[in-house]
Amino acid sequence: MISSLPFMSGAGLWLMMGPAFIANRICGYIPSLAKIPEPEKASLTSLVGCRTKFFDKMMEKNINSMDQVVFMGAGFDTRAFKYCSGEKIKVFELDKENTQKCKIEALKKAGIDYEWITFVSIDFNQESWVDKLIENGFDTSKKTFFLWEGVTIYLEEESVKQTLKAVAKSSATGSVITFDFYSKSFVTGKGSFIMKYYGKPFLKMTGENFKFGIDTKKNPKENVETLLNEAGLALGELRMIGKTTEKKKPFGGLVEAVKK
Numbered sequence: 001m002i003s004s005l006p007f008m009s010g011a012g013l014w015l016m017m018g019p020a021f022i023a024n025r026i027c028g029y030i031p032s033l034a035k036i037p038e039p040e041k042a043s044l045t046s047l048v049g050c051r052t053k054f055f056d057k058m059m060e061k062n063i064n065s066m067d068q069v070v071f072m073g074a075g076f077d078t079r080a081f082k083y084c085s086g087e088k089i090k091v092f093e094l095d096k097e098n099t100q101k102c103k104i105e106a107l108k109k110a111g112i113d114y115e116w117i118t119f120v121s122i123d124f125n126q127e128s129w130v131d132k133l134i135e136n137g138f139d140t141s142k143k144t145f146f147l148w149e150g151v152t153i154y155l156e157e158e159s160v161k162q163t164l165k166a167v168a169k170s171s172a173t174g175s176v177i178t179f180d181f182y183s184k185s186f187v188t189g190k191g192s193f194i195m196k197y198y199g200k201p202f203l204k205m206t207g208e209n210f211k212f213g214i215d216t217k218k219n220p221k222e223n224v225e226t227l228l229n230e231a232g233l234a235l236g237e238l239r240m241i242g243k244t245t246e247k248k249k250p251f252g253g254l255v256e257a258v259k260k
């Protein structure tokens with residue numbers, strides 16, 4: 001699918017990754033972008049790798065006991081093809097309309113069968129995505145696995161809270177939602193030199209903005225639990241992202257929450 005995306009350049013990819021690839025072949029060098037440390041040791045450059053590993057683990061742990069899976073803000077995630085293809089599980093992908101159109105075009109161009117996935121276009125900030133899911137065949141009485149990777153940071157706090165409540169209200173006991181979040185200081189750019197001088201200006205250029213964060217300075221676990229309990233969910237696994245020292249606090253977290 002990657003090579004069929006309109007913004008993908010083989011030459012660009014080679015220019016970006018080629019030198020690291022050659023260095024790896026010559027002397028085993030591994031760039032920090034490709035390293036996968038434990039989340040508690042992750043930095044900004046290794047963040048995505050450790051996040052991916054955590055969500056893969058969550059898929060593997062939960063998928064066999066679920067009837068439905070919902071990829072929320074799926075973007076160009078291809079886990080549906082890795083974990084759900086050929087399985088009896090019903091698969092939904094939620095995202096903004098333009099992103100889904102672009103993905104579907106790329107899948108078509110690459111000759112990949114995607115008809116078994118139900119694409120539902122939504123905006124978490126603006127509408128009842130559950131109603132749209134139900135219109136498209138979602139069954140609220142079934143056990144469902146919700147994967148919400150890399151999305152909460154772009155949403156208003158109220159949307160995050162409402163979405164968690166909707167997950168709890170619209171799925172069977174034992175359903176699971178897994179998501180990542182970032183610290184308030186990371187989101188505002190105050191706690192990180194890179195975020196302040198590179199991340200935030202870059203986001204401004206792309207028209208995106210970071211919005212939702214959780215305070216990780218004091219009792220991050222309690223803060224996460226409060227958010228979940230208010231929504232009717234219980235904390236399963238929680239891994240903090242980034243080192244914790246006297247001065248440094250984690251810049252994010254990875255959450256597994258269960259419908260009580």
Ligand SMILES: C[S@@+](CC[C@H](N)C(=O)[O-])C[C@H]1O[C@@H](n2cnc3c(N)ncnc32)[C@H](O)[C@@H]1O
Binds near residue numbers: 072074077099154
């Ligand atoms: C960083 S990408 C993550 C994509 C995918 N989950 C992954 O981890 O590869 C964020 C995704 O959230 C989607 N998104 C952001 N805000 C959204 C909103 N308000 N409603 C629906 N989707 C949204 C974007 O379109 C994008 O696909």
